Amino acid sequence: MxxxxxxxxxxxxxxxxxxxxxxxxxxxxxxxxxxxxxxxxxxxxxxxxxxxxxxxxxxxxxxxxxxxxxxxxxxxxKADIKAQSLGKIVLGTVFGDIHDIGKDIVKFMLESNGFEVHDLGVNVPKEKFVEKIKELDAKIVGLSGFLTLAYDTMKETIEEIKNAGLREKTKIMIGGGQINEDVRKYVGADSYGKDAIEAVALAKEWISE
Ligand code: B12
CATH class of the missing domain: 1.10.1240.10 (Methionine synthase domain)
Known part of the structure; x- marks a missing residue:
């Protein structure tokens, strides 16, 4: 079938x-x-x-x-959505990339598992991530990207978060079609998830730390 x-x-x-x-x-x-x-x-x-x-x-x-x-x-x-919020997550597809189907799946899987997700959409400038993290005091950030060029934008976004003095306080996960461990190292994220299930597992792990 x-x-x-x-x-x-x-x-x-x-x-x-x-x-x-x-x-x-x-x-x-x-x-x-x-x-x-x-x-x-x-x-x-x-x-x-x-x-x-x-x-x-x-x-x-x-x-x-x-x-x-x-x-x-x-x-x-979403059938067994939980009422409480486990924590805030800032999510978005990085600048230059408009692929959002994978991101949206990650979003609703995180929400289904009780996280409060603030979705910045697609083609998101690095400054917007920083602004939102500050505004919400968010501890977890998810960067999505499907294009090879997104690796550089992810790297720049993480540098911007670092320059704003927020890197120590945030855990950053990345994901999207071609993302792997090499990309994770290159961009300087804490972890990568191959799918929405892994995104949820990472968020749960980080929130309980
Ligand atoms: C559909 C699609 C499109 C659609 C996107 C529609 C949309 N609203 O998203 C459209 C037609 C708009 C499109 C446009 C383009 N695309 Co396109 N597209 C695809 C395609 C076929 C599928 C992507 C997709 O949605 N997959 C479905 C989801 C469910 O995939 P998934 O990986 O399983 O998702 C999971 C994980 O990625 C993970 N995940 C996702 N985000 C995150 C985030 C975090 C934090 C975590 C932990 C996990 C995570 O969880 C998801 C859910 O389980 C891919 C091929 C592919 N194999 O990926 C090409 C592909 C990504 N596109 C490609 C290209 C080249 C383009 C264009 C440049 C084409 C063009 N000439 O204009 C433009 C780019 C425009 C831009 N600036 O972004 C290339 C990229 C090549 C590269 N190396 O850069 C690909 C790989 C196709 C190919 N093989 O050539 N595309």
């Missing part, structure tokens, strides 16, 4: 993919498994874009399908 959903997304069959997700959810399917399948599908879409089999409109279409799927999954993932 999983192959079906992946295939439908990669073939950009919008209606069929969305109907299948709705069917899976109605039948009590695990939204986290669906998220995993989305990841596989989007990797394939990305490969097709790289090999010039897909062009920008196809990428936009895949993003649109994804957005609709995450809208279906969101209430399921």
């Amino acid at each position: 999983s192959e079906d959903l992946i295939g439908l997304i990669v073939d950009l069959c919008e209606k069929e993919a969305i109907d299948l997700v709705q069917k899976k959810i109605d039948a009590g399917g695990d939204p986290l498994k669906i998220l995993e399948q989305i990841r596989t599908a989007m990797t394939k879409v990305g490969e097709k874009f790289e090999s010039k089999e897909f062009f920008l409109p196809d990428l936009i279409m895949s993003g649109e399908i994804l957005r609709q799927i995450t809208e279906i999954l969101e209430p399921k993932l």
Whole structure:
């Protein structure tokens, strides 16, 4: 069955993919498994874009399908939302990058687990992160980025946080398609998360320190 959903997304069959997700959810399917399948599908879409089999409109279409799927999954993932706030998190996609689907999944997973997330959106200048951290006295920051150029912006953002004297007081996690340990070291973040589940695990770990 999983192959079906992946295939439908990669073939950009919008209606069929969305109907299948709705069917899976109605039948009590695990939204986290669906998220995993989305990841596989989007990797394939990305490969097709790289090999010039897909062009920008196809990428936009895949993003649109994804957005609709995450809208279906969101209430399921939020089903057991907790009333209390575990802590404040400033989140955003760094300057120069407008990819927000992965960030938005991280946002609602953090919220579902009781965190108060302040989402700055996409293409966020480094100064805006600093401003928000100060305003909220936030202890955790999440930087998202899917483009290679985002690594430099993440690095600059973390330097800006450091220059503002806030680095010692904040824990910074990064994430997004290609992010790995090498990128983490390069940008100077505390940790990276490969998906929203890891983002939640990190936030929980840091908040209890
Ligand atoms: C959809 C898509 C788009 C959509 C984005 C729609 C949107 N609203 O986000 C659109 C069409 C707008 C787009 C535009 C572009 N894109 Co694009 N896009 C993609 C694609 C296919 C999927 C990305 C996605 O949403 N994945 C789905 C999510 C769910 O992915 P995920 O990784 O599983 O998400 C998890 C983790 O990343 C993690 N996570 C995410 N953020 C964070 C943050 C923290 C703190 C933590 C801990 C974890 C975390 O948790 C998420 C949830 O579990 C990728 C290919 C790919 N494989 O990533 C290319 C890709 C990222 N795009 C690419 C490119 C080149 C572009 C463009 C430059 C194209 C162009 N010529 O204009 C523009 C960039 C514009 C800009 N300035 O940002 C390249 C980047 C190459 C590079 N090395 O830089 C990729 C890799 C495609 C490719 N293989 O060539 N794109």
